[in-house]
Amino acid sequence: MRKLNILLGVAIAGIAGFFGIKEIIADPVYFLELVLGGLTRGSIYALIALGYTMVYGIIQLINFAHGEIYMIGAMTALIVASVLGLWGWNSGVIVFLAFAFAILYSCAYGFTVEKIAYKPLRNAPRLSALISAIGMSLFLQNYVMLAQTPEFMPFESLIPDFQFWEPFAHIITAVEMSIIVTTVIVMILLGMLIKFTKIGKAMRATAQDKVMASLVGINVNRVISTTFVVGSATAAIGGVLIACHVGQVNFFIGFLAGIKAFIAAVLGGIGSVPGAVLGSLVLGISESMFTGYFWSEYEDVFAFTILVIILIFRPSGILGKDETSKV
Amino acid sequence: MLKLKDVHTYYGNIHALKGINLEVTEGEVISLIGANGAGKSTTLMTTSGIVPAKQGSITFKGQDITHMPSDDIVKLGICQVPEGRRIFPYLTIAENLDMGAFLRNDANEIKKDIEYAYSLFPILAERRNQAGGTLSGGEQQMLAISRALMSRPKVLLLDEPSLGLAPIIVKQIFDIIKKINEDNKTTIFIVEQNANLALKAADRGYVMENGVITISDTGENLLVNEDIKKAYLGM
Numbered sequence: 191m192r193k194l195n196i197l198l199g200v201a202i203a204g205i206a207g208f209f210g211i212k213e214i215i216a217d218p219v220y221f222l223e224l225v226l227g228g229l230t231r232g233s234i235y236a237l238i239a240l241g242y243t244m245v246y247g248i249i250q251l252i253n254f255a256h257g258e259i260y261m262i263g264a265m266t267a268l269i270v271a272s273v274l275g276l277w278g279w280n281s282g283v284i285v286f287l288a289f290a291f292a293i294l295y296s297c298a299y300g301f302t303v304e305k306i307a308y309k310p311l312r313n314a315p316r317l318s319a320l321i322s323a324i325g326m327s328l329f330l331q332n333y334v335m336l337a338q339t340p341e342f343m344p345f346e347s348l349i350p351d352f353q354f355w356e357p358f359a360h361i362i363t364a365v366e367m368s369i370i371v372t373t374v375i376v377m378i379l380l381g382m383l384i385k386f387t388k389i390g391k392a393m394r395a396t397a398q399d400k401v402m403a404s405l406v407g408i409n410v411n412r413v414i415s416t417t418f419v420v421g422s423a424t425a426a427i428g429g430v431l432i433a434c435h436v437g438q439v440n441f442f443i444g445f446l447a448g449i450k451a452f453i454a455a456v457l458g459g460i461g462s463v464p465g466a467v468l469g470s471l472v473l474g475i476s477e478s479m480f481t482g483y484f485w486s487e488y489e490d491v492f493a494f495t496i497l498v499i500i501l502i503f504r505p506s507g508i509l510g511k512d513e514t515s516k517v
Numbered sequence: 518m519l520k521l522k523d524v525h526t527y528y529g530n531i532h533a534l535k536g537i538n539l540e541v542t543e544g545e546v547i548s549l550i551g552a553n554g555a556g557k558s559t560t561l562m563t564t565s566g567i568v569p570a571k572q573g574s575i576t577f578k579g580q581d582i583t584h585m586p587s588d589d590i591v592k593l594g595i596c597q598v599p600e601g602r603r604i605f606p607y608l609t610i611a612e613n614l615d616m617g618a619f620l621r622n623d624a625n626e627i628k629k630d631i632e633y634a635y636s637l638f639p640i641l642a643e644r645r646n647q648a649g650g651t652l653s654g655g656e657q658q659m660l661a662i663s664r665a666l667m668s669r670p671k672v673l674l675l676d677e678p679s680l681g682l683a684p685i686i687v688k689q690i691f692d693i694i695k696k697i698n699e700d701n702k703t704t705i706f707i708v709e710q711n712a713n714l715a716l717k718a719a720d721r722g723y724v725m726e727n728g729v730i731t732i733s734d735t736g737e738n739l740l741v742n743e744d745i746k747k748a749y750l751g752m
Contacts, residue, residue, distance in 0.1 A: 388619070395605045395616050401567055402603040407591030407620040407668060 195503050213483060223361055224482040225475060230366040230435070232474025233373035236467045237428030238451035239458070240380065241300075241421025243466040246455070247397045248417050250316060251308060254323040256425060257448015258330035259300050263292040263426030264433040264443065265334060268345050275346070285348045292426040299330070300422025301415055309411070327448075335441040342440045345433040369431045376424055377467060383420070384463060393417055397461075446490070453497045459507030468508060518543045518704060519564070519595070519672055524573035526556075526563045533559040535728040536573065541672065546698050546705045548715035548736065550749055551725035557708040558600050560725070561674045565597045566590045577672075592620055594671035600680065602661040606650030610641055613649050613660055617667030627667070634663035637693055655686035662690070666697065672704045673697070679711045687711070691718055712749035716740050724749070 214221045238260050245253045267288040274284045307326045311319045347365055355364040384390040396403040396413045404410055432447070433439045451470065458469025473493065480492045500507065519541040526534040533556050541547050551557050562568045564575060566587040575583045582590055605613050614634060618627045635642035638659040644652070652660060658678060665673055678694065679687040691714060698705050709715035716722050719736035724745060732739070739745050 388615075391608065391612055391615060392619060394608060394612075398605045398607055399603055402599065402605065403616075404567060404587035405565060405591065405597050405599060405603075406616050406664065407588045407596075408616070409586070409588045 198503075210483075219361065220482070224478045226362040226366065226370075227482075228475030228478030229471065230362075230369050230474070231478060232454075232471035233369050234428045234432045234435075234447070235451045235454040235474055236470035237373060237376065237424045237431070238447060239455040239466040239470045240463065241418075241425045242452055242455040243458070243460055243463060244393075244417050244421050247461040247463075248393065248414055249308070249312070249319075251319050251323065252452065252460075253303075253308075253418075253421075254320070254448070254452075255303050255307070255326035255330060256300075256421065257444035257446075257451070258327050258334075259296045259303070259422045259444070260425040260429040260447060261334065261439070261441065261444030262299050262330070263296040263422075263429030264345070264439045265338065265429075265441075266295040266426075267292040267348070267430040267433060268343060268439055271346065271348060281348075281350070288348055289427065289430055292430045293423045296422040296426035296429070297419045300418040300425075303330075304415060304418040309414075327445075331441050331445070338441065340441065342438045345437050345439050347434040347437065348430070349434050365435050369435060372427065372431060376427060380420070380424065381463070389413070389416060450490075450493055453493050456497060457500055457507055459510035462507070462509045465507055465509035472508070518578060519706070520576045521560070521564070522574045522576070524560075524563060524570045524575060526559055526568055526570050528559075528568065533568075533728055534563060534570070537725075537728075537730055539723055539730060539733070541704055541706050543671075543704055544698075544702050545720045546694075546707065546718055548719035548722040549706070549708045549725055550710070550712040550715055550722060552749075553710065555725040556728040557725055558676050559728075561597055561599070561676050561706075561708055564590075564595065564674060588620070591668055594669070595674065596665045596668045596670035596672070597674040598658075598661045598665045598676060598678065600676040602654075602657045604649035604652065604657045604660055604664075606648060608649055609646050610649060610652070610660055611645045613664050614641075614667055617664035620668060630667055630669070634666060637696070638663060655682050655690075658682060658686070658690055659693075662693065662697075666701075666703075670703060672706060675705065675707045677709060678707065679709060679714060687714065694718065712745070713740075 238256065241256045241259070242253060245251060245256070270291045271284055271288045274287060303326050307322045308319055311322055349365050349368045352364045355367065384393065392403070392408050392413050393416065395406070396408060396410055400410050403413070450473070454470040454473040455466045456469070457473055458465030458467065473496065476496070477489060477493060481489045504510070521537050521539050524534055524537040525532070537560060539549075549557050549560065559568060563570050566582070566585055570583055573583070574581060577593055577595060580593070582593065605616065608616065611631075614631050618630065621627055640656055641660055641663060644656070649657070649660060662675070662678070675694065678690050682690070694705060694707070695718060697703050707715050707719065716736045716739050722734065722736050722739045723730050724732040724739070732742070732745070734742065740750070
């Protein structure tokens, strides 16, 4: 079965590659644009997918309210930037404060959602927590819709068109470049947090064996809260960045972005942090290629088709782990 | 030092511990023996706060710990090596040891304790960067004990340290347990199915059946007790 899958994959890649190379040679700049556009997309997916995969890794829950945390980040940045803009503050200060408040608010929401909707269901069947997550997602969407507005609101880009970036701007805009660079920095910091810090090790230990984690003196509830807060922070960063890129936000942007990031996390292997990043980049670039060379109307259909295909042929994802523990 | 008084524990509807009374005094090695399903592991899990008691009380140095969260119990100095060892499989050996010292902040002392663990079990030092899940059963038991020592426990609870190990490894592990008791004055509470081994190592022993303690005596006396010989020592 495994060999057949690989063979099938190679065959598809071969056919696609044959037609692809012809297209690439015909217009290499267009191809480069698509790759960079895909990387931008993928970066945003990665920032959101991290939250899904870390939460899944630690409590085996698909946190469907995670997309809403991202939306709240973008909304908060919009409000802060608008108010400070009216007061005529320096744009550098506005960027900093918009990010800071977006992260702060998203973290507060992520933390509270876990305490209200998931913690009481810690020992309940997994389906209960999943339904609770969907409920939380709908609640947050409607709450933001009522508190703000159902309309799309324009989001003035916080990131200026840098002078020095002028020569490259026709291939990739300054905003897109900023998205990719910010994502890389966030990934490196997060990787270091998980690998080297005490709380990072405690997160991994808790994900592997919660009872044993308690027995070495780890406060498991606190580690779970920390995981939600860290995931919310990266989602908030993603929210602000994409809002700068797209130029508008409303209460519903979290839904599709959340689902796409979820697909990316599954594609990479849910529960695995490098998997989420890889899955996001693969999804972002392949979506970009598909819309660029085939039909752009079917962008979302393409993403969901990928989800169905992975779930059928490789449900553990690209980097899904096999058990290595001995009993 | 550690005192369980009329402790009742339930798993759902199952009444696992039916009024346990036992006491561990400072510096002792205590063994709790009994058949499969007698409630030995539950006794330890209840002491560690993983499956809290429904009734009765557990005190440590006079302080009530019956309903204390597990991490606070570890903070007080009661540390458990659970059944099946429960090594963190994807953490390296060094990281597993770091996790054992989770509640401590004295980096230099932690380093010393890691060196002490490596001196007890040199094989762990050799494999310090290997994932815990790749170790053999005996090595995992060594790592599990070392990890527990990293918290500098006053009482070390050991659940079935001999389970699934070759006799030569079991002997090595029990020698180390004795050494830990003598070197650090650590009080040790062993739960074992291997009654012969456990009673020989112990100052005092308890025998458990169906969730109650039936006999308690010194290790030597229990070894020559006719009922125990028949039921647990196969003589």
